[in-house]
Amino acid sequence: xxxxxxxxxxxxxxxxxxxxxxxxxxxxxxxxxxxxxxxxxxxxxxxxxxxxxxxxxxxxxxxxxxxxxxxxxxxxxxxxxxxxxxxxxxxxxxxxxxxxxxxxxxxxxxxxxxxxxxxxxxxxxxxxxxxxxxxxxxxxxxxxxxxxxxxxxxxxxxxxxxxxxxxxxxxxxxxxxxxxxxxxxxxxxxxxxxxxxxxxxxxxxxxxxxxxxxxxxxxxxxxxxxxxxxxxxxxxxxxxxxxxxxxxxxxxxxxxxxxxxxxxxxxxxxxxxxxxxxxxxxxxxxxxxxxxxxxxxxxxxxxxxxxxxxxxxxxxxxxxxxxxxxxxxxxxxxxxxxxxxxxxxxxxxxxxxxxxxxxxxxxxxxxxxxxxxxxxxxxxxxxxxxxx
Numbered sequence: 001x002x003x004x005x006x007x008x009x010x011x012x013x014x015x016x017x018x019x020x021x022x023x024x025x026x027x028x029x030x031x032x033x034x035x036x037x038x039x040x041x042x043x044x045x046x047x048x049x050x051x052x053x054x055x056x057x058x059x060x061x062x063x064x065x066x067x068x069x070x071x072x073x074x075x076x077x078x079x080x081x082x083x084x085x086x087x088x089x090x091x092x093x094x095x096x097x098x099x100x101x102x103x104x105x106x107x108x109x110x111x112x113x114x115x116x117x118x119x120x121x122x123x124x125x126x127x128x129x130x131x132x133x134x135x136x137x138x139x140x141x142x143x144x145x146x147x148x149x150x151x152x153x154x155x156x157x158x159x160x161x162x163x164x165x166x167x168x169x170x171x172x173x174x175x176x177x178x179x180x181x182x183x184x185x186x187x188x189x190x191x192x193x194x195x196x197x198x199x200x201x202x203x204x205x206x207x208x209x210x211x212x213x214x215x216x217x218x219x220x221x222x223x224x225x226x227x228x229x230x231x232x233x234x235x236x237x238x239x240x241x242x243x244x245x246x247x248x249x250x251x252x253x254x255x256x257x258x259x260x261x262x263x264x265x266x267x268x269x270x271x272x273x274x275x276x277x278x279x280x281x282x283x284x285x286x287x288x289x290x291x292x293x294x295x296x297x298x299x300x301x302x303x304x305x306x307x308x309x310x311x312x313x314x315x316x317x318x319x320x321x322x323x324x325x326x327x328x329x330x331x332x333x334x335x336x337x338x339x340x341x342x343x344x345x346x347x348x349x350x351x352x353x354x355x356x357x358x359x360x361x362x363x364x365x366x367x368x369x370x371x372x373x374x375x376x377x378x379x380x381x382x383x384x385x386x387x388x
Contacts, residue, residue, distance in 0.1 A: 003190075005183065006182050007182060008177065010177035014248070021251055021252075022251075025212075025252065026263070027188045028180065028188065029260050029264055030259075032171065032172075032264055033267075035171060036171075043078075043096060043168045043200050043201060044059070044075040044096035044097030044198070045199065046074075046075060047076040048072055048074075049072055056076055057077075057097065058076045059076075059099070060074050061075065078198050079197070079198065080196050083095055085289055086289060088115055092114070094107040101203075102155070106156065108283065108287040109152045110152070112287060113148045113149070115289075116141045120141030120145070125292030125293060127293070134294075139294055147294070151282070151286045154301065154304060154322050155283075157315075159313060160275075165201070165206075165276070167201065167202050169205045170198070170199045172191060173193075175191075175209040175211055202270055203279060204283055206271045212253060214252065217250065220249070223257060226247055228243060274310075278310075279304075279311060281303070282300045282301070286300075305321040
């Protein structure tokens with residue numbers, strides 16, 4: 001911040017016109033286009049060669065990546081924050097570089113498994129909602145251990161077979177407005193906070209940046225051009241403020257998708273593939289630090305099993321899901337429902353509460369309205385009334 005010129009975008013965004021905002025988003029997408037076009041040989045993070053210990057595994061960057069100027073860079077272990085969070089730096093695990101997506105997906109599962117085996121203890125869930133869900137009882141990390149072992153059985157078989165989707169790709173990890181600097185004329189003068197940036201396969205990088213998303217909004221998900229309501233001038237000041245904020249969020253989502261569709265086509269096409277979204281969510285959930293949530297990874301595994309023929313590698317498309325349960329069986333014991341969907345009368349309310357909670361978690365994880373509708377339509381624990 002001492003070196004870069006200009007002001008943080010968060011200080012100018014709200015005073016910009018729609019045309020100025022549109023121009024800034026296009027420039028951000030152009031930066032991503034340049035980054036996505038760099039042909040890295042492996043996943044991991046970028047280092048100066050002379051800053052890495054000789055005991056550390058590295059992969060040299062070819063001169064074509066460095067535009068023929070220097071050979072002083074290499075790819076080394078991941079600097080993503082989760083590889084160092086809560087003593088994970090003490091684990092003897094594969095931190096990269098990874099030459100194949102399979103190595104990466106398995107490494108994340110082994111990292112979380114090793115952490116639980118070394119540091120996992122019975123605990124109360126971090127989130128208050130989970131505490132209610134588990135009856136204010138401590139939860140057993142062994143449940144998550146079992147789910148991670150199931151993930152490791154599945155992970156090798158969900159790698160896309162399109163080489164372009166497996167191409168190692170670099171992105172900025174946090175394109176928040178306070179990390180982007182702009183000049184008075186609206187040019188981007190700098191982007192800061194690269195320290196946790198990581199090269200990952202394209203199919204794991206393909207998503208709208210967190211601060212550009214407006215999922216859950218019907219207009220954004222259906223790519224409608226943002227407009228203020230026709231009665232905007234007659235609203236109360238507080239209502240105007242709310243509508244303006246929604247308008248800005250819709251603009252970000254709309255402009256980002258629009259410019260990505262024309263300026264960064266590989267990213268746009270990858271983002272639109274539902275099978276990649278399923279893979280992406282499973283990977284993200286498996287790599288999430290355990291804080292007493294024994295449900296989310298199970299739920300994502302069930303969701304993955306539902307889409308198995310669409311996301312499995314060719315050799316596995318005709319095979320059963322690698323974990324030995326069909327679609328809904330994984331959660332039956334947890335909810336307390338038998339193979340026919342029956343539950344003892346005295347346990348019904350508890351089972352129903354668990355089922356609703358799991359469904360809500362998965363609906364919230366869905367990124368588009370179409371995903372939510374499909375999940376709702378194919379939800380395996382539908383409620384039925386017995387007919388006389």
